[in-house]
Structures are given as structure tokens and as C-alpha cells.
Amino acid sequence: MELNGRSRVIIEAAAPEVDDGAFPAKRVAGERVLAEADIFADGHDLIAAVVLHRHDSESEWQEVRMRPLVNDRWQAEFAVEKLGFHRFTIEAWIDHFLTWHRDMKKRVDGGASEDELRVQLMIGLEHIRNAAARAGARDRRKLAVFAATLDGDDPIDDKIEDLWSDDLLALMWRNAERRFVTRYDRELLIEVDRPRAAYSTWYELFPRSAAAEEGRHGTFKDVEAQLPRVARMGFDILYMPPIHPIGMKFRKGKNNKVQAEPDDVGSPWAIGGEEGGHKAIHPQLGTIDDFERLVKKAKAAGLEIAMDIAFQASPDHPYVKEHPDWFLMRPDGTIQYAENPPKKYQDIYPFHFESESWTAMWDELRDVFAYWAGKGVRVFRVDNPHTKPLPFWEWCIRDLKCEYPDLIFLAEAFTRPKIMYRLAKEGFTQSYTYFAWRHTKEEFTEYFEEITKPPVSDFFRPNAWPNTPDILTEYLQFGGRPAFVQRFILAATLAASYGIYGPAYERFVHQARDHGGEEYLDSEKYEVKHWPPADDDMTELIAVVNRIRRENPALQQNATLQFHETDNEQILCYSKSAGDNVIVVVVNLDVHLTHSGWIDLDLEALGLETGRSFQVHDLLSNARHTWHGPRNYVQMNPQVIPAHIFRIRRRVRTEKDFEYFL
């Protein structure tokens, strides 16, 4: 019989555990991991349990004792500090000494006979002697003292008195008899990212539109000139669409016209020309040196450059000639272009991932990331990852993170939920969300409850974008400025990571190309735009909100997000807290009308005492109110500002707080 039938403890349902341990759970450096499991055994014996954990680069396990919560659930806590993969498992065993100790107490309290107690003391003595035999010299000496008392001529009451010593319990724990230990049947991975993986503020701009003068193609140097402005608004990641040479063949014209005019600049996502492909830079943007300088300057301004990696090739991409086997050939000898019948995207060739040469192609695609990582880039926004095989991403990201554990990958997959989740499991650090298409109180509550709580939050980190160059929602098209302000505040306070596609957003650009569509009119995707300094935009508000995010740790995580009841369907109320820092956000979801109503705060969840007043400080208007109890009245005019971002001061002083009162 292979089984050790004497290992009586069962360990089940450990957490965090993504898909039975098939994928790592995500945490950031400095976070404390709460490891849990159901642990139980037959009968009434007491159990001892430990979490074993270590960084993958270490060989020694660290051990933390677990404590029982309720209903056979056990927990321990450990910190993860080092980037990369941390792993843990659980061990548990019957602790016969503890069991004996508990029963001894019951016997004494139950008035057991002295005869019985003497037999029991013999049993206890044996436990202590065995522990001493296992112990190091120092503990052995201390245990010997306990043994001597139990074994000696002292009155039985004195012997028993000794048993209740915390010292004895600590000594016995340190030298516990670990017999018939059950070990959880797998080791679970924690992927430890840097803090920015969980809390980040993204700003997207097209470098070719960055020139100060109208009509000139922007350069990396022009982007450098924008850095102070972007930093002043409080962003920490500056994301640029692809910066590679753009194909000429089937190049798209303005507003996605099938035929480009001679001077049309094309879509940056039609990657590759005679100047090179995914490792080259569009000559009009600058040189590789210019790019590296931009990366450094950005860093100096507190910004990271995020690159856009789109795995597809224009017909002019060098890959097409060098690796025709990476593309699908049609029976007429032409290469299969991208299609979604009856729509055709002849300016783009997708990679053929069922190619015989797939391993070489995988290597090359991974090397694209590695190349730019070598130039100092640590953040990648990946275009349409859901149209490339999911197993590729697991391999690619895992491989890259071995060398660069500080990499951040944002998955731009606006697709079905299970695919979005799978991409996150495969290794994407952050994910775009359905945020742009959530509008009602019910929709926000349901969606954010799902994506900010386990099991989803263990592997999926939402990044909320109210717009992108592809997504100008009808809400923004028709909601006027209040819509822009409201969606911005929602994104920035609901999600620890959010981003905006910049100049178009901060200037309230809202004209769509087609009725019923979400494409911008005269989209930057197909032409160079000019964004001269504006008097009237959202930059001030953006700077204020991003400062609020920086100053309030509550807004830098999602785990504590909680929705509160309101009596008006147009008023959304939610809170986030981090220790003493408590933020309550109230938003008027109606972009046209002033709304007022009563919010009903879950005071306990906010750490507020029921009978005590508390102060709410609106960080947007700087107004301060004293509230009492859960029900409070709010009113918001969308034409002024459609939201409150309240910081809660839990204790408001009363006369009782002053010395002279006492």
C-alpha cells in the first residue's frame, strides 16, 4: 500500500489558487499574502498546520504557523518582497501534545480523580521528554525543567499549574512531533510584480501628432517636450501606438478609406516597410537613439514609456519575404490577408500560427519584446492578444519575465469574458475591461464586484479606459462635457489602474465618423493631428484627481471596493479603504439633470463607530461636512461637477476629547 494511511489530516481548497494551481495568483512586492485552506481530520484531535513558502530563487522554505478561523478554515500570512515567482504549500498534522493539553484542562476542570490525573501526567511527561530529545540544547534545557517538575515529588496541583505556561506551549510548538504529516498535493505560485502592476495611471498619445507646429510630423523629440505636461497631470505611464515603419501596400487613407492619398501617413498598426519591421523605428519619428533618450527623459519626469506591440505585418514587412512560411498561402499563390468576411483588411497579414515553422516564429515574436526591453522599455500594451494562440502568451510572457521580472503587459482584448480571463491567467499583468460600456448603477455594481473580488481578482487586474482611439462610446458622443468628467472620475476611482486616450479626451472630442459607430471622425489612427495648447480642457481636473489617487492609498488598490446603497438609481456610491485611509465616492450618473438622494453607508465596513459623528472631506470641492450615522444626503449638478470624492476622518473631536472635560 503506497498510501500512508496514518496521515489523517486532510488539506483542501487552498487559496489563493487559480484553476487548481494551474496558474499563479498575482500580488505585488510588499504585499502580504493571506494563505488559507480547509484543514481537518477525523475525530476530535487538535491539528497543527504551517504554510511553507519561498521565492523560486531560494531553496529553503520559510515556515509560518497557521491559525484556525471558523468552519475548519485556516489562515497564515506572509509577505512577498522579491519580484518573480513565489511558491507556497501547506503541511498539517495531528498535534498529540496539544490534544492532550486541551483534554488535561477539561479533566482538571471536570474534577477528574487524582489517579486519573497521574496517568495523564505520565502521558504529558512522555510528550515533553520526546520534544526535549528533538530540541536543540537551549530548548532541551528548558524542557528538562518542565519534565523534572512533572516527574518529581511536587504536589500534583503544582505540576498541573506548570502545564498552563505559555513558555511550555511555545517550547512544545518549536519542537513539535511532526508525525504522519499531510502535505497539500501541489505547490501554488504567486507571481510577484512591482507595485505599478496594480496601481498605474496611463496616458495615450500619438507621437506623430506631438509636433508644436501644425502640419509637421511629430517626433520623439516633440514627445519629450510633452513630458512635463503629461507629468503635471499626474500620469505615470505614457503609452504610444506602434512606432514602427508603416506599410505602403494597401495603405489606408484618412477615415479608413480603402485607397490612401499619396501623402496619407497610414495606420501605425500596419506594421513593417522597407525600413524594417517590429524592431525598427518609423524614420519620421526619429532614431533608436532618440527613442532611448525619450525613455530616459520620461523616467526622469516620473513617467514610463509603454510600447504597443501588435503582432501582424503589412504586406511590406520584411518578414513576408524572409519568412513566407509564417503566413498562410491561398491556393492562388497569394498570402491570406486579415478578413472578417465580408470585411477585408488587405493592409494586414496575420501570422499563421499553425505554420510548420511555429517554433521559430514564437522565438522571433518573443525577441521583439526582448529587443525593446533591452532598450529600457518595461511596459507593453499588446494589441489584440486574443487573436494569437493562448498557449503562446503563457510561454512568451513567462520566458520574458525570467529575465525581466519587472515587465508589465497590458492585454488589449475586448472579447468574450472567458478569453479575457484566460489571457490574464496566461500572464498578462493588466487587462482592458468592459468599463466603457457599463453605465447603470446595476451594471457598475455587478461588473466591479466580479472583477475586484476572488477568484477573478487573483489573476485579473482591470485597467479602466473611458476611451481609446478605437472607442468613442455613444455615451461620450452625446453626453457632453458632463459625460467626459463623470466617466473620467469613475475610471480613476473605481479602478486602481486606468487610462485615457489623451488629447482627444481632455478636449472633449466627441464627433464620431459614422452614426452608430464608435470610431472618431478624422481619427488620429489614419492622419497626423495637431493639438495646440488649449484654454478650455480637463487637464486641471485630471491633475487634481490623479493627485488625490497619489495621496490616498485607498484608491491604489481594488480589493476593498464596496458599493453602498442609495435611494436614487442615478446615484452610485462606493468606497475603498486602506488602513486608516477611507475614501467614499458618490457619482451622479445622469449627465443632464441634478440629482439628490440618500446614501446608506455600511459604517462597519468603513470602520466607523455607529454612534459617533465623522467628518467627510470632499477632495474635489474641498468642502467638509460632519455626518452622523449611515444615511446622508447628497446632491450633484452634472454641469458643475457630477461627483464627490470624500475622504473620511473617522474621529471627529468632541468636548470629551479635550483635557478640561475630564
Next chain:
Amino acid sequence: MELNGRSRVIIEAAAPEVDDGAFPAKRVAGERVLAEADIFADGHDLIAAVVLHRHDSESEWQEVRMRPLVNDRWQAEFAVEKLGFHRFTIEAWIDHFLTWHRDMKKRVDGGASEDELRVQLMIGLEHIRNAAARAGARDRRKLAVFAATLDGDDPIDDKIEDLWSDDLLALMWRNAERRFVTRYDRELLIEVDRPRAAYSTWYELFPRSAAAEEGRHGTFKDVEAQLPRVARMGFDILYMPPIHPIGMKFRKGKNNKVQAEPDDVGSPWAIGGEEGGHKAIHPQLGTIDDFERLVKKAKAAGLEIAMDIAFQASPDHPYVKEHPDWFLMRPDGTIQYAENPPKKYQDIYPFHFESESWTAMWDELRDVFAYWAGKGVRVFRVDNPHTKPLPFWEWCIRDLKCEYPDLIFLAEAFTRPKIMYRLAKEGFTQSYTYFAWRHTKEEFTEYFEEITKPPVSDFFRPNAWPNTPDILTEYLQFGGRPAFVQRFILAATLAASYGIYGPAYERFVHQARDHGGEEYLDSEKYEVKHWPPADDDMTELIAVVNRIRRENPALQQNATLQFHETDNEQILCYSKSAGDNVIVVVVNLDVHLTHSGWIDLDLEALGLETGRSFQVHDLLSNARHTWHGPRNYVQMNPQVIPAHIFRIRRRVRTEKDFEYFL
């Protein structure tokens, strides 16, 4: 690279799957298994998927094609017929022909050019020719006909017309190109039991109390005489407490007195005397031949005998002398008796499962079951399985079921939920429940929702008992006859399997030994009782309700249990359905007062048309009512009968159903 990166399909979260496949899901012979999984891939290609399944005794997989439901969930159905273990897994792949076929339709509908269509037809032709090459002679001939048309001089419209043929789709499916197939990473087990595992009606009696005359110790022959009575009440399992010799040392007296009188018979759970142990029969009950005859006679009466297996030994048990190493020795040389300090159970020695000789002990304990199975017993009620190691049960039950796949094990574990669930996962066929201690509408709803729906219902089969020899709830002690009637109807209609501890229940025995306790006064556990024929008991009602259960398949399963709203907290309403058979039960939970109120039926769930009247037939009172719409009025007097068991007739005839109306 070991990974086949060209297998692009992902298969996740298959069902039924208990603890990631660590344990089998339970079904009964003749049931149809709904196998499901999340199946998806990158991009927009169409997927094909099959379930592979086989009984463990077969070597060939059967295949069933899966169909997509919603949200990337796929499903297929297969029947399990043969007892034992059935296993299944899933395979899926990109179906390039289907993808091409779908896109061809879109191209044609989108008005693609004839040039484009010709290229596409070439691609389709290749798919068909490849399929023909894979096919057997018959399919090959048929595919050749399609290929000839596509390849020939027919007008392009005719060629295209051919593509929409169902025959072509069926041929292509049968000979599909299964390249880069993804197989689910595990095989999942289905434990197939006989139908009684899921639907059973238990009656418990003490054979020693079965004598017709007062003062005589009952025998198996006396039990034979009871068979017609028990069968008439509609039970199908007759369960007897342990029938083994009872120890003399520390024998308990009446009402669990520490010192027995000389003529006290002791507790049947203090197993083992000089006449033998777990494989012997108490001499006063009869011989092994008597027992075997009882088993046969019971079978002839439609009843199975269930034995009680309690793994513990009296100090007189032969094991104590023969295998002292199976018990724990104390330092004073005595054997450790059962204890729950400060309580002592000196008449019982627990087995020491951490013994060095554990493998020999496991073998012997399993052999106890095997011995009785050899005598024709197929149902075992296992006493306190949660005080024996959980891994033992998995091994023991699995091993026994290889030889006797028709065995049924009922776990008598009134312990913490996770342990009860684990026992069920380890192999127990049925489990006692907390039913006896659930009283309010909220409690019933919450508890039965939990135990009758996946994931729990995949491994845990509830058996509801309103009483047992150990459990006389305060509800029964103080609720009078209405309490007995109400709890009986609830058990029999909420759970497909239920049981009563017989004579005491049907005669409304309600006197407890101690205030605040649940022990019967003058319990049969410690003395011989006499149950002369009674004029006034519940046997008629029991017979009626058990007949209703037999005649209504809806009550023979739990999967469709659904609770319906009522406007009175004392009125519980729930339904079960099996095809056309729909039962709605309404219970007045108040044992003192008549209650009336409105029930609000979920008509859609019941398969009722909203606008059409339906008939409800109370199977208890035989009254019939015509109801219309979801809200209906009910009133129940607990002194008369506290419940309705309605059978729904979905269609009530109206004038439109008669020919002369037309």
C-alpha cells in the same frame, strides 16, 4: 519545446468535476450525464468538440459531439448504464472546414466577387478531397460526388448551392480533420450506482424489540413477522442497529446508567463479546442462517436489510486479545477507552488508527463489510465514520465496490460540514443531514439549496431523518402530533431519500430523558422495548406519502427542487419535477396555529403557460383546484394536516379543446 503550440483550443472548467477531478461525481444507472466545459480559442475560427467516455471495464471510448450553449460553454449528454466507474474527457480542435463554410456563406451573402468565390471554392475543394482521403469507402464515394461538382464545369451558383447541403456537413463531420487536437488534462470519473442510491425510503427498528409478546428478547424471526407491516408502509430499506454480541465489561444500564443491572441487555454499539465480534451474531437474535433467511424474506417483501457497522470494540471483543496492537495503550498498561473529557465511555475501545499494524487492521475492517456482503447484505449504515481516518474510507469503499458495485453506504456523521462533505467524496453513497435541526423557511431554503445543487449534489446525497435513536429534537418533544406529521412530510418530499426511526416515530414518542437533551427516555438503545399493535399511529399517513413518492418520479430526485415565494413566513412552498410529473408541496411550519397566505409560483420553472389555467390535485386530501396565474391562496390547519402535496396537471381542458368548438 515539448508543448504543441499549434493546439490552439483551450478546455477549462469541465463538469461534473469534483475537486478538480480528485473524486468521482455520483450518478445512477440509466441517468443521462450532462458533460460541460468552457471551450474557446484565439481568433474567430470555429471549434469542434467531443466528449469521450467509457465504462472502466471497456477499453474503447464512445464519442459524443458537443454543442455550444452560451458564453463559450459547451455541452454533450451521454447515458451511464453499468454500475461502477465511468470516465470521460473532452477533445476539441479548430474545424477549418466549418470555419471556411461559415465564411463562405458570409462572402456569398456579402456579394463577394466571382474571382474571390472561385479562390474560396478551391480551398473548400481541398477540404473535401482531404476528408475523402480519410473516409471509408461509402463516405468517400459520396464526398467524391461533391468534389466533382466543385471541380467541374457547373455554373458557380450551382457549386455554391451544393455547399449548403446537410449531407455535406454530416459527411465532413464524420471525416473531420482533427489536427492539433486539445485534450482536457484529466479524465473525470462518474460513479454509477444503482437507482436506490438516489431514491430510498428507510425504516429503522431494533430487532430485539420485535417480539410479539412483551418481555421476550426479539429475534430475526420476529423481524420476519414485521416485514409485511413495514412493506405495507412503503419502505424499501429496513435498517437494524448492530446485531453482534454485546460486551459485558462496563456494560451500560437502562437510560445509559454507568452500572448495568444483571439482566440489562446493553447497547448494541458496544460490540463484541466472548461469542465473537463484528462477524458474529448476538445469540439471542438467532443464527447466521436466521439472518440469511431474513435477508431473503425481506427481499421477497421488496425490502433490503441495512446493517449498522460501528468500528469500535467492547472490552470483551476478541480483537482486544487477538490484536492488542490495534488499540492505544496508556502508560499504566490499560487500554485507552473512548473519552470526550470529562466524559468517559469505558464500555468502548476505539481503534488506534496510528497503530504500526494499521494495514492489517484496515484489511480486517474492510473484511467485515465483505463478510456481510457475502451474506447478501448490500446496504450499510456506517456509525460515526468521521471518527475514523478519512483516507481509510476512500480505500475501503473503493475496494469493496470493485467486487460489489451495488453496495450502498450511508454515512452517519453528524459533524462539521466540510467533514461530512469529505466523507461523501471519499465514497459514501448517502449521508445523514442537518435536516432534523432546520426549522424556519430561511433555514430550509438555504440548506436544501446548498445540498441539492452542484457542486455539492455531485458528490453528496442527502438522507433526511426527522429522528434517530440518538436524536429526539426539541421540536418533536414539544410540538405534539402536528410536529411529527409535518417533519415527516418535509423529510419525505424535500429529500429523495429519507428515513425514520420507526415505532417511536409513528407512535409519536416524544419524552426525552433529560431536559435540554435529545435522548429518548427509556431508550431502546439500552433496553428491550415492546411495541404492541397500535390503533392510533401514523402508519396510514406514512403509507399514503410513500405511495405518493413511488407514483411521482418528481419526488425521487433532488436536482429540480425549487423554492417558491410565499407571503407568510410560516408557509414553505417548494416544487420538484421530472418531465411531465410536477409536484408542489406547501407546508405550514407552525405546529400550533392555522396559517393562510399567498404562494407565488415560478410558473416558467414549472413548465406552466402564464395565461392558462392549471389543475392542482392535492394527493393527501384528494381535493382538486383550478388555479390561474402564479399567486394562489392556501390555508392549513396543523391539527388536521399541515401540508398539501399537489400534483400539477399542466393543461386543463377548455372549450377550445373539444372538436365541436372548431
